[in-house]
Amino acid sequence: MPSNHDLRDDIVKISSELFMRQSYAATSIKQIAKAAGCTTAALYYHFEDGKEGILREAVDYAMPDLQPFLEPLHDTSSLYELVMRLAQATWEHGREMLSRTRWLMVEFPNLGPEERAKLHEKIIQFHKNLSDLVEPYLNNRQEAEAIAWIQYSSLFGYGQLFITLGLAHAYDPPDANYIQTLAEIIADFGEKRSI
Amino acid sequence: MPSNHDLRDDIVKISSELFMRQSYAATSIKQIAKAAGCTTAALYYHFEDGKEGILREAVDYAMPDLQPFLEPLHDTSSLYELVMRLAQATWEHGREMLSRTRWLMVEFPNLGPEERAKLHEKIIQFHKNLSDLVEPYLNNRQEAEAIAWIQYSSLFGYGQLFITLGLAHAYDPPDANYIQTLAEIIADFGEKRSI
DNA sequence: GTCTATACCCCGATAGAC
DNA sequence: GTCTATCGGGGTATAGAC
Numbered sequence: 001m002p003s004n005h006d007l008r009d010d011i012v013k014i015s016s017e018l019f020m021r022q023s024y025a026a027t028s029i030k031q032i033a034k035a036a037g038c039t040t041a042a043l044y045y046h047f048e049d050g051k052e053g054i055l056r057e058a059v060d061y062a063m064p065d066l067q068p069f070l071e072p073l074h075d076t077s078s079l080y081e082l083v084m085r086l087a088q089a090t091w092e093h094g095r096e097m098l099s100r101t102r103w104l105m106v107e108f109p110n111l112g113p114e115e116r117a118k119l120h121e122k123i124i125q126f127h128k129n130l131s132d133l134v135e136p137y138l139n140n141r142q143e144a145e146a147i148a149w150i151q152y153s154s155l156f157g158y159g160q161l162f163i164t165l166g167l168a169h170a171y172d173p174p175d176a177n178y179i180q181t182l183a184e185i186i187a188d189f190g191e192k193r194s195i
Numbered sequence: 196m197p198s199n200h201d202l203r204d205d206i207v208k209i210s211s212e213l214f215m216r217q218s219y220a221a222t223s224i225k226q227i228a229k230a231a232g233c234t235t236a237a238l239y240y241h242f243e244d245g246k247e248g249i250l251r252e253a254v255d256y257a258m259p260d261l262q263p264f265l266e267p268l269h270d271t272s273s274l275y276e277l278v279m280r281l282a283q284a285t286w287e288h289g290r291e292m293l294s295r296t297r298w299l300m301v302e303f304p305n306l307g308p309e310e311r312a313k314l315h316e317k318i319i320q321f322h323k324n325l326s327d328l329v330e331p332y333l334n335n336r337q338e339a340e341a342i343a344w345i346q347y348s349s350l351f352g353y354g355q356l357f358i359t360l361g362l363a364h365a366y367d368p369p370d371a372n373y374i375q376t377l378a379e380i381i382a383d384f385g386e387k388r389s390i
Numbered sequence: 391g392t393c394t395a396t397a398c399c400c401c402g403a404t405a406g407a408c
Numbered sequence: 409g410t411c412t413a414t415c416g417g418g419g420t421a422t423a424g425a426c
Contacts, residue, residue: 007391023301025220029420042392044421051420105359106218106301120365123356146376149353149369154345157352161318164300170315174344181341185384189376192383202409224402235403237410245402 008046011036016058020103024055024110055107059115064100066126069093070133079137080187083151086130087179090155098159127152137190147186154182203241206231211253215298219250219305254302254310259295261321264288265328274332275382278346281325282374285350293354322347332385342381349377 014035018027029051033040047053069089076082090097104119111119127148134151135144158178162168209230213222224246228235242248264284271277285292299314306314322343329346330339353373357363 023218023220025218028418030418038391039393040421041394041423045391102300105297105355108360116361117365119360120362123360123362124366142372143376146369146372147380149373150349150377150380153352153356153373154349155352156355157348157350158344160300160351160355161348165303165314165318166311167315167318170312171319174341177337177341178344178348181338181384182345185342185345185380188383188387189380223400225400233409234411236405236412239403240409 007036007038007042011038011043011046011054012057012061015054016062016103019055019058019107020062020099023103024051024107055110056112056115059104059107059111060118062100062103063119063122064097066097066122067129070126070129073133076133078187079134079190080183082133082137083183083186084179086151087155087182090159091175091179094159094163098163101156102164138193140193143189143193147189151182151186202231202233202237206233206238206241206249207252207256210249211257214250214253214302215257215294218298219246219302250302250305251307251310254299254306255313257295257298258314258317259292261292261317262324265321265324268328271328273382274329274385275378277328277332278378278381279374281346282350282377285354286370286374289354289358293358296351297359333388335388338384338388342384346377346381 011032015027015032018032018035029040029043032054033043036043043054044050047057049056069086072089073082073085076085108116127145130151131141131144131148134147135141138144138147162173167173206227210222210227213227213230224235224238227249228238231238238249239245242252244251264281267284268277268280271280303311303314322340325346326336326339326343329342330336333339333342357368362368
């Protein structure tokens with residue numbers, strides 16, 4: 001799968017995929033070497049700290065980038081539309097994003113302060129940008145931020161339940177109904193506040 | 196910590212605690228034996244399938260029981276109050292519940308169909324009971340269920356962000372504001388619908 | 391830079407004594 | 409029912425040739 005040349009880069013990418021699927025603890029250095037088409041000795045040439053060193057860089061690579069979901073949302077004309085479109089966008093890429101987040105949540109206790117800080121920065125930046133999008137409909141920064149957290153948490157939590165925990169296989173998932181109701185209650189709040 | 200006698204029970208409890216803290220893959224059979232004050236041979240006497248057999252029973256033991264959070268909520272007099280009180284109740288036990296859920300999410304792919312079904316059953320039952328509590332304020336089953344999912348997802352997702360991913364250490368957590376806004380938008384929806 | 395070869399440890403698991 | 413003792417294998421890591 002990886003192009004030859006720049007073995008170091010391949011190792012990071014391949015490791016993050018393996019960690020995503022099997023978790024860090026269940027992935028061996030031999031398995032990584034095999035998947036990267038080299039020996040374990042080569043791994044130790046590129047990563048002095050061994051498996052932990054690979055983890056640190058794989059984390060950077062695996063962090064989900066949420067910003068692209070917000071870019072196309074600058075032309076919305078109502079809060080209802082904004083919530084609906086963000087939900088639909090995250091839905092479409094939900095599986096991949098959640099498998100990245102799932103892995104980070106598992107490995108979080110093993111990460112150093114720098115990696116944790118980077119992840120926090122990503123989340124906070126996303127929330128800030130989402131708040132910027134919501135604010136025009138509320139005319140109140142504090143409420144915009146609360147609504148942005150509600151959107152973020154709901155979509156995240158819903159994905160954890162129905163995708164990560166596979167609930168969609170046991171229970172008819174209320175997808176459309178869920179999104180619409182979420183958009184509706186938020187939009188109602190906006191109308192009440194801005195008029 | 197565990198009382199002597201009934202080694203088998205101790206093994207399950209101790210294992211689920213170790214799995215919770217370190218994950219299944221990172222916990223060895225020897226570590227379990229040591230913590231349980233016996234040898235690995237004793238483990239294999241009680242669990243024919245070895246480590247996997249212990250996992251199966253530890254999962255049952257670790258599943259969070261959400262029902263107690265709903266019991267005291269039958270005397271609420273408004274939807275606003277219901278949301279606020281549920282949020283506050285889950286908050287107080289959030290850490291412990293989330294560490295259980297986190298473990299189950301990690302190990303979910305390794306579980307057999309029976310264990311998955313049991314977990315799904317717990318979630319669905321909680322949602323159903325929560326819907327029962329919400330329904331009187333909406334007079335519409337479908338909307339009550341959507342609102343119940345929104346409550347569940349939001350609280351769950353919020354906990355994942357601020358507790359499991361430690362965001363509370365990097366960002367002033369909007370706890371009170373978050374809960375109040377959530378309660379408000381849901382209560383507004385209820386009033387709009389039931390009148 | 392990447393390999394071969396290997397050290398050393400801990401893993402899960404089991405046989406057989408008590 | 410629990411122990412001692414041990415096996416085969418795979419785990420991380422490294423020395424040294426090319």
